[in-house]
Structure formats: C-alpha cells, structure tokens
Amino acid sequence: MKLKRQNLPQLPAHIARPAYAPDQVKTGIAHIGVGGFHRAHQAAYTDALMNTGEGLEWGICGIGTRADELSMRDALASQDYLYTLVELDDRPDTEVRVIGSIREMLLVGEDGSESVVARLADPAIRIVSLTITEGGYCMDDGTGEFNAALPHIQHDVENPRAPISVFGLLCAALAKRRGQGVPAFTVMSCDNLPHNGDVTRKATLAFANLVDSELANWIAQNVSFPNAMVDRITPMTSAAHRKDLRQNHEIDDAWPVVCEPFVQWVLEDKFNAGRPAWEKVGVQFTDDVAPYEEMKIKLLNGSHLALTYLGFLRGYRFVHETMADPLFVEYIRQYMDEDVTPQLAPVTGIDLTQYKRTLIERFSNCAIADQLERVCSDGSSKFPKFTVPTINRLIADNAELDRAALVVAAWALYLRGVDENGDRYRIPDPRAEFCQSLVEDDDGLADRLLGREEIFGNHIGRSPAFREAFDRNLLRLTTLGVSGTLDLLLTR
Structure with missing residues (x-):
C-alpha cells in the first residue's frame, strides 16, 4: 500500500x-x-x-x-x-x-x-x-x-x-x-x-x-x-x-x-x-553537554574510525563483519579502555563500563548492516574532531601511541584505493584527490600527511614519538597485513 x-x-x-x-x-x-x-x-x-x-x-x-x-x-x-x-x-x-x-x-x-x-x-x-x-x-x-x-x-x-x-x-x-x-x-x-x-x-x-x-x-x-x-x-x-x-x-x-x-x-x-x-x-x-559529547565522540566516533579503515583494508564492507573478527573486537576494547577512558571526566548518570559494552553490541548488530563506506566517508573532516584530540592527549601524557597511530596509518593506506584482496574502491571524501596526493609516494609520506595542520593540527606532525609510531605501524600494515599487525600489537 x-x-x-x-x-x-x-x-x-x-x-x-x-x-x-x-x-x-x-x-x-x-x-x-x-x-x-x-x-x-x-x-x-x-x-x-x-x-x-x-x-x-x-x-x-x-x-x-x-x-x-x-x-x-x-x-x-x-x-x-x-x-x-x-x-x-x-x-x-x-x-x-x-x-x-x-x-x-x-x-x-x-x-x-x-x-x-x-x-x-x-x-x-x-x-x-x-x-x-x-x-x-x-x-x-x-x-x-x-x-x-x-x-x-x-x-x-x-x-x-x-x-x-x-x-x-x-x-x-x-x-x-x-x-x-x-x-x-x-x-x-x-x-x-x-x-x-x-x-x-x-x-x-x-x-x-x-x-x-x-x-x-x-x-x-x-x-x-x-x-x-x-x-x-x-x-x-x-x-x-x-x-x-x-x-x-x-x-x-x-x-x-x-x-x-x-x-x-x-x-x-x-x-x-x-x-x-x-x-x-x-x-x-x-547545563553542560561537554562531558557527554567528549565521551560519545571519543569512544563511539573515535572507535568507529579506529575500526573502519582497518576493516576496509582487510576486505570487510560492513561494520558487523569487522566486529565478527575477534582481533578487531580486542583492538577496539583496548583502544577504548587504555587510550580513551583515562582521558574522560566523570559523566553524570553514565556507567562507562556498561556504555563501552553497549558500543561493542551496537557495532556488532548484524541486522543494521551499517556500511563501512558510510563510516569511512569524509575522513579528512572526521579525524580532527574524533581522533586528533585523543592523540594530542596521548602525546602530552607520554602514553602508548601504537593503537592510535595505527588508525592514521590505516587511513593512509586506505587512501590508495585498493584493499588487501586487490579490490579497488572509491574514496568518499570532498577532499579525496588532495588526500590521495599526500600518500602517492612512500618517500616523505609521513611529512606530507602528518604535516597537514588542517587535518592533524600542529602537534601530531611535530611529535617524534608519534611519527615513529606511525612509520612503525605503516610498515607493519604493508608487510604483515591488517591481521598480522593486529595480532602483533595485541599479543606483545
């Protein structure tokens, strides 16, 4: 009807x-x-x-x-x-x-x-x-x-x-x-x-x-x-x-x-x-939305980016497919627990442990069949809001950087438009051509990409520790693949 x-x-x-x-x-x-x-x-x-x-x-x-x-x-x-x-x-x-x-x-x-x-x-x-x-x-x-x-x-x-x-x-x-x-x-x-x-x-x-x-x-x-x-x-x-x-x-x-x-x-x-x-x-x-929005943006949106480019490179095309892979689930748990949670102020009425458990369940929802392409879209605008603040805080605290650097390294490889299976795909980003130009050549890639202050601000590209973590994880992805990189990162 x-x-x-x-x-x-x-x-x-x-x-x-x-x-x-x-x-x-x-x-x-x-x-x-x-x-x-x-x-x-x-x-x-x-x-x-x-x-x-x-x-x-x-x-x-x-x-x-x-x-x-x-x-x-x-x-x-x-x-x-x-x-x-x-x-x-x-x-x-x-x-x-x-x-x-x-x-x-x-x-x-x-x-x-x-x-x-x-x-x-x-x-x-x-x-x-x-x-x-x-x-x-x-x-x-x-x-x-x-x-x-x-x-x-x-x-x-x-x-x-x-x-x-x-x-x-x-x-x-x-x-x-x-x-x-x-x-x-x-x-x-x-x-x-x-x-x-x-x-x-x-x-x-x-x-x-x-x-x-x-x-x-x-x-x-x-x-x-x-x-x-x-x-x-x-x-x-x-x-x-x-x-x-x-x-x-x-x-x-x-x-x-x-x-x-x-x-x-x-x-x-x-x-x-x-x-x-x-x-x-x-x-x-x-009267104050800030604690709620920081929680949601860093945990949900940040975790979405953390899994989406890695998942796309691995050959997955839906969020629930990615979350059916135990390596991805453990990676997202560690990212939320070790990298993001210590940065969050208490949020009235929210049990963070339960909130994170709910996020895992929501990401794993097979019926919704959420497309990775949707989450991948407009990455050049999403990184500054969802991921860069977390990285800046990790750098300031001299904290572990590999999990967060892996997110950026995965985006760099994703921008080349071909996954581990050799399948090509489009880059849904208004600045796609510009972003792809940053990763065309291996020589100087870190300088070109991390130095773009309109995407990564003015701290990340100047951090030797983050640059080392980025280079390390980019090399792992290109030599070990996504699963090998996650396995090494999670079991060391």
Missing part, C-alpha cells in the same frame, strides 16, 4: 502510526539537511512528543541546499511527507513506525533563495536546526577559524540577498527578522562535532561580520546556540530495505529510514524562543 495520509487507517495493525491528525500540525521548526539521521533522530523525537498529544505547534519544515536533495523532496512530497522508520535488530519486537512530524520541504535550487529566506523569517519558525555534516560548518581545522574563501561563502558575501549557503541563509533570515521587529530563532546543531553549538555560533557570527557588523552584534545578543550530543547509528537505506518494507510490512515507501534501536540526545536548555517538551520523550537536558 502506498504510504499516504489517506491510507494510514489501512496499514497493518503492527505498524505504529501518528496518534495525531497531520493536518493539525503547525510548523515551528525549520531543519536544514533532511538526511537519514535527522529523520531517525530529531524528527522521530518530535513525532513521539506529538503522539502524546503535545507539541503539535512544532512541526518541521525541511530546507535543502543541495541539488541531490530534489529526489528525496519529491519522494516525500508524493506521500504527504510521511515516511517509515524501521528499527533493525535481532530482536523480534523492533519497531516499524510511520513518522508525521515533517510537514513540508523547500529547496534553495528549486524554490529559490527568496522563498527559503522568507520561510525562515516567518515568526512561526522558532528553531532552525542543522545536520549539515562535520565539513558543513566551513571551519578550517588547522586554524579553528571560519573559512571565508570557500566559493559558496564568497557567493553569499557578494549576494547577501540571494544566498545559497547555510550561513548565508541563516543571516539573511535573521536580518529580515531584525528589520521587521520579529524575535530571533534559536539555531540548534544536531551534528557530530565537539561543542557543536559553539562552532555554529562562531561560524554564523563570522559570516554575519562579513556582510553586516551590526547584524552580527544583534545575533550575538539575541540568538541562542545550544550545544548537543546526538547518537543513533543510521545506515544508508538500500533497495533491499525498501523491498523488505513492501514484502513484510505491506508499505510502499519511496524514502524510508532504517536505524538501530538505541537513540540518545543530550541537549543544553538554551532556547531564546521556546522549545518542544522533548524531555517527556527521553531527551536529557543539562
């Missing part, structure tokens, strides 16, 4: 569906970057709140800035912006649920900048949220400053009333609200990067100062940028997932989303224009 509002009553009984009438939902949130994670996380939390009878004024208007979002928008529009969320696990009681919290979607390229800015400037919009990936914040990881030289940023500086970038859109809408005497909205990042609210504030103010310093001052005084820690593994939805939904659940959904059952959201309660009562559906509000 085609997923549409009129067909909801005819869906099979085991399919959870909105307990509210979609036409009663008013739009109060605009979300830029309607990908799988947003639909499995923030939109799902919002839908859960609406199912309690609350929060119907917080429906979501999706905003797209990329041409490749057109097919998704058209698919969702064809089914009244409803979509199915499918939890994947070995348990028989996992949820299949229709989500109705997204009510509309606009695309800059299709609907025009003016229409998008007008929607963001609408007084009904009180939160603008973001999932634009780590690289979407236009920050130079070497300097920590906003990169104003990027082409789309330069376009918006020269054409502030016809923006195409996220920060151009935000500032144009805030300028319009300021001019009309409309209160500012909250800007809420839901991306996996440390201090995501602080980073969003810095990027927004930096752009605003390029076009209007008075606007920048107004934003600084009137806009909240809460920090958040978000977590839910959300693999790419495949044709097989859609087929399974049709065959086993009798739903014809053009754009479903699949995810693991686990979900977490820790959020600073800093909203200048109100917010949904998300705490009623499991969101944890706190």
Whole structure:
C-alpha cells in the first residue's frame, strides 16, 4: 500500500502510526539537511512528543541546499511527507513506525533563495536546526577559524540577498527578522562535532561580520546556540530495505529510514524562543553537554574510525563483519579502555563500563548492516574532531601511541584505493584527490600527511614519538597485513 495520509487507517495493525491528525500540525521548526539521521533522530523525537498529544505547534519544515536533495523532496512530497522508520535488530519486537512530524520541504535550487529566506523569517519558525555534516560548518581545522574563501561563502558575501549557503541563509533570515521587529530563532546543531553549538555560533557570527557588523552584534545578543550530543547509528537505506518494507510490512515507501534501536540526545536548555517538551520523550537536558559529547565522540566516533579503515583494508564492507573478527573486537576494547577512558571526566548518570559494552553490541548488530563506506566517508573532516584530540592527549601524557597511530596509518593506506584482496574502491571524501596526493609516494609520506595542520593540527606532525609510531605501524600494515599487525600489537 502506498504510504499516504489517506491510507494510514489501512496499514497493518503492527505498524505504529501518528496518534495525531497531520493536518493539525503547525510548523515551528525549520531543519536544514533532511538526511537519514535527522529523520531517525530529531524528527522521530518530535513525532513521539506529538503522539502524546503535545507539541503539535512544532512541526518541521525541511530546507535543502543541495541539488541531490530534489529526489528525496519529491519522494516525500508524493506521500504527504510521511515516511517509515524501521528499527533493525535481532530482536523480534523492533519497531516499524510511520513518522508525521515533517510537514513540508523547500529547496534553495528549486524554490529559490527568496522563498527559503522568507520561510525562515516567518515568526512561526522558532528553531532552525542543522545536520549539515562535520565539513558543513566551513571551519578550517588547522586554524579553528571560519573559512571565508570557500566559493559558496564568497557567493553569499557578494549576494547577501540571494544566498545559497547555510550561513548565508541563516543571516539573511535573521536580518529580515531584525528589520521587521520579529524575535530571533534559536539555531540548534544536531551534528557530530565537539561543542557543536559553539562552532555554529562562531561560524554564523563570522559570516554575519562579513556582510553586516551590526547584524552580527544583534545575533550575538539575541540568538541562542545550544550545544548537543546526538547518537543513533543510521545506515544508508538500500533497495533491499525498501523491498523488505513492501514484502513484510505491506508499505510502499519511496524514502524510508532504517536505524538501530538505541537513540540518545543530550541537549543544553538554551532556547531564546521556546522549545518542544522533548524531555517527556527521553531527551536529557543539562547545563553542560561537554562531558557527554567528549565521551560519545571519543569512544563511539573515535572507535568507529579506529575500526573502519582497518576493516576496509582487510576486505570487510560492513561494520558487523569487522566486529565478527575477534582481533578487531580486542583492538577496539583496548583502544577504548587504555587510550580513551583515562582521558574522560566523570559523566553524570553514565556507567562507562556498561556504555563501552553497549558500543561493542551496537557495532556488532548484524541486522543494521551499517556500511563501512558510510563510516569511512569524509575522513579528512572526521579525524580532527574524533581522533586528533585523543592523540594530542596521548602525546602530552607520554602514553602508548601504537593503537592510535595505527588508525592514521590505516587511513593512509586506505587512501590508495585498493584493499588487501586487490579490490579497488572509491574514496568518499570532498577532499579525496588532495588526500590521495599526500600518500602517492612512500618517500616523505609521513611529512606530507602528518604535516597537514588542517587535518592533524600542529602537534601530531611535530611529535617524534608519534611519527615513529606511525612509520612503525605503516610498515607493519604493508608487510604483515591488517591481521598480522593486529595480532602483533595485541599479543606483545
């Protein structure tokens, strides 16, 4: 049965569906970057709140800035912006649920900048949220400053009333609200990067100062940028997932989303224009997100990178395949226990031993079939956030470096585009060509790679101890292979 509002009553009984009438939902949130994670996380939390009878004024208007979002928008529009969320696990009681919290979607390229800015400037919009990936914040990881030289940023500086970038859109809408005497909205990042609210504030103010310093001052005084820690593994939805939904659940959904059952959201309660009562559906509000985000980013995201490039080189293509290899499981356990845990401050309400045990279980989830390619993607932007802080601390503490250096050595070999079986693959990274140029020649490889401060900062390349560990593990990988290297590392 085609997923549409009129067909909801005819869906099979085991399919959870909105307990509210979609036409009663008013739009109060605009979300830029309607990908799988947003639909499995923030939109799902919002839908859960609406199912309690609350929060119907917080429906979501999706905003797209990329041409490749057109097919998704058209698919969702064809089914009244409803979509199915499918939890994947070995348990028989996992949820299949229709989500109705997204009510509309606009695309800059299709609907025009003016229409998008007008929607963001609408007084009904009180939160603008973001999932634009780590690289979407236009920050130079070497300097920590906003990169104003990027082409789309330069376009918006020269054409502030016809923006195409996220920060151009935000500032144009805030300028319009300021001019009309409309209160500012909250800007809420839901991306996996440390201090995501602080980073969003810095990027927004930096752009605003390029076009209007008075606007920048107004934003600084009137806009909240809460920090958040978000977590839910959300693999790419495949044709097989859609087929399974049709065959086993009798739903014809053009754009479903699949995810693991686990979900977490820790959020600073800093909203200048109100917010949904998300705490009623499991969101944890706190005055300080930092301990939670450091725990999650260093343990989950850092461990993901630690296994993903090694796994890809070994010939695996899914996370659970990698975790079926005892060498990888023991390596990840040691990385988490010996390298990361000593760096973490106590986290209220979290048992770290249990948290790490849960991570191993989540990574090993066969049903979710999380693609290593997804985790490998955009490594040049992920390393500075997920791995470099751990390495810097290890260097400062004169600690063991081999496990962490192996992560970087594996990435260096991965960038060459061929695994141990001779199979070639693409490198999903916006800077793929540049990164591959760093590892083309063996001579001077460590200098070229580790010396890139926009990826590795200014400490790693200057550490003789880390360079030695990197060279040692790169040599082991090229001579012993992944399994031989892990066996040597774990049994010495």
